[in-house]
Amino acid sequence: MPSAARIRSNYAVVLAALVFAVAAIFIADTLTDYAVAVAIFHTAVMLVATRFLGVRAVAALAVACVVLTCLSFVLTPSGDYKIGLINTGISVVAIGVTAYLGLKLKGAEAQIHEARERITRIARLTTLGQLTASIAHEVSQPLAAIAASAGAGRRWLTQPQPNTEKALAAVDRITRDADRASEILDRVRRLARNEAPASSIFDLNAAVTEIIALSSSAAGASGAVINADLSESLPAAFADRVQVQQVVSNLLLNGIEAASAVPKLSPRLTVTTRLVQDRLTVAVADNGPGLSAEAAEHLYDAFWTTKTGGFGLGLTICRTIVEANGGRIWTETSPLGGARFAFDLPVAGDKP
Numbered sequence: 001m002p003s004a005a006r007i008r009s010n011y012a013v014v015l016a017a018l019v020f021a022v023a024a025i026f027i028a029d030t031l032t033d034y035a036v037a038v039a040i041f042h043t044a045v046m047l048v049a050t051r052f053l054g055v056r057a058v059a060a061l062a063v064a065c066v067v068l069t070c071l072s073f074v075l076t077p078s079g080d081y082k083i084g085l086i087n088t089g090i091s092v093v094a095i096g097v098t099a100y101l102g103l104k105l106k107g108a109e110a111q112i113h114e115a116r117e118r119i120t121r122i123a124r125l126t127t128l129g130q131l132t133a134s135i136a137h138e139v140s141q142p143l144a145a146i147a148a149s150a151g152a153g154r155r156w157l158t159q160p161q162p163n164t165e166k167a168l169a170a171v172d173r174i175t176r177d178a179d180r181a182s183e184i185l186d187r188v189r190r191l192a193r194n195e196a197p198a199s200s201i202f203d204l205n206a207a208v209t210e211i212i213a214l215s216s217s218a219a220g221a222s223g224a225v226i227n228a229d230l231s232e233s234l235p236a237a238f239a240d241r242v243q244v245q246q247v248v249s250n251l252l253l254n255g256i257e258a259a260s261a262v263p264k265l266s267p268r269l270t271v272t273t274r275l276v277q278d279r280l281t282v283a284v285a286d287n288g289p290g291l292s293a294e295a296a297e298h299l300y301d302a303f304w305t306t307k308t309g310g311f312g313l314g315l316t317i318c319r320t321i322v323e324a325n326g327g328r329i330w331t332e333t334s335p336l337g338g339a340r341f342a343f344d345l346p347v348a349g350d351k352p
Contacts, residue, residue: 014048014052014053015053015057018045018048018049018053018061021045022042022045022061022064022065022068025038025039025041025042025045025068026068026069026071026072029069029072029076030072030075030076032076032079033076033077033078033079033080033084034073034076034078034079034080034081034083034084034085034087035079035080035083035084035087036079036087037087037090037091039065039068039069039072039087039088039091039092039095040087040090040091040094042065042068042069042091042094042095043094043095043098045061045065046058046061046062046065046095046098046099046102047098047102049061049102050099050102050103050105050106055103055106055107058099058102058103058106059099059103061099062095062096062098062099065095066092066095066096069088069091069092069095070088070092072088073085073088139181139185142177142178142180142181143177143181145173145177145214145217146174146177146178146181148217149170149171149173149174149177150170150174152166152170153166153167153170153171153174156170176214177214180214180242183242198240198242199238199239199240199325200238200239200240200241201236201237201238201348202236202237202239202241203234203236203237204234204236204237204244204273204280204282204345205230205231205234205273207237207241207244207245207248208228208230208245208248208271208273208282209228209230210245211245211248211249211252212226212228212252212271214249215249215252215253215256219252219256219267219269222256222257222259222260222267223260223266223267224256224259224260224267224268224269225266225267225268225269226252226269226270226271227268227269227270227271228270228271229270229271229272229273230271230272230273231272231273231274231275234273234275234280235275235280235347235348235349236347236348237280237345237346237347237348238345238346238347238348239325239326239327239345239346240321240324240325243321243324243325244282244321244325244345246317246321247282247318247321247322247329247343248271248282248284250315250317250318251284251318251341252269252271252284254284254315254341255269255284255285255286255288255338255339255341256269256286258286258288258289258338258339259286259287259288259338260288261288261289262288262289265287265288267286267287267288268286268287268336269284269285269286269287269336270283270284270285270335270336271283271284272285275347276344278347279327279344279345279346279347280344280345280346280347281342281343281344281345282342282343282344282345283340283341283342283343284340284341284342285334285335285336285338285339285340285341286334286336286338286339286340287334287336287337287338288337288338288339289338290333290334290337290338290339291331291339318343322343322345325345325346326345326346327343327344327345327346328343328344329341329342329343330342330343
């Protein structure tokens with residue numbers, strides 16, 4: 001970033017060069033006869049001035065060029081007077097038009113600069129809002145699990161005959177969910193900084209099975225049944241394991257909520273893993289109401305949601321995560337009658 005002293009120095013140099021050019025044009029116009037319209041070169045000076053000088057300086061320079069052009073006409077010693085008068089008039093009009101257009105251009109540039117600054121401020125506020133909403137959306141899941149495990153542990157300990165074994169299991173779940181919340185916060189910070197995912201080689205089926213187990217409390221509360229259809233002998237995946245698990249968790253919770261919204265329906269979900277054309281595919285299908293045409297169009301748009309009190313960021317974050325890990329995500333009709341969300345990942349041998 002240039003210093004203020006350097007900017008002032010550059011401004012002075014440009015101004016001195018323009019003044020010198022104006023003076024040279026004035027002298028040349030005065031010493032030549034009327035037929036030589038040297039004053040027309042003042043328009044070039046005006047073009048340079050509009051690039052480097054402020055509005056007032058450009059206006060003042062334009063007035064000076066017009067005055068000097070008229071003065072040069074009076075002082076020119078030779079040539080046809082009528083031709084000189086016409087040339088002077090053309091030069092004055094050209095200087096005036098050039099100055100006017102230059103000032104309009106500077107005004108437009110100033111408006112564009114102001115609009116760009118407003119857009120930058122709005123983008124920063126939007127990014128901050130997205131980050132805040134993302135943190136709230138992501139961390140709410142493990143926090144809810146922690147609260148549920150804490151309540152269960154308390155009930156086991158306050159019974160007439162405390163069941164310490166089950167209470168300790170609840171404490172273990174709290175520890176796992178707390179670690180998971182910490183990992184989610186780390187991932188959100190990496191996404192906010194546009195950092196590359198912490199990719200590693202891992203067993204996709206094991207990661208999916210772990211998330212299904214963690215989602216069992218949410219499924220049990222709504223009466224949903226989650227079926228796992230995991231293909232055997234899958235090659236290892238190469239991606240950020242925590243991020244992939246968060247995508248699966250979001251898709252499962254969305255499926256549970258969608259299926260539970262249909263009255264007198266037993267919510268059912270199926271999680272599948274497959275190897276399709278050297279890509280690992282994970283899909284979550286539900287038997288909910290499916291997707292409307294409007295929902296399918298705006299499904300991955302930030303802050304667009306059909307849920308009451310929803311953030312509209314879950315699927316946006318899922319797409320960001322999947323694409324950052326070298327995959328893609330898509331939606332189709334579920335064999336169960338609802339919606340089916342699927343995404344693919346590279347295998348360990350095809351690192352992106």
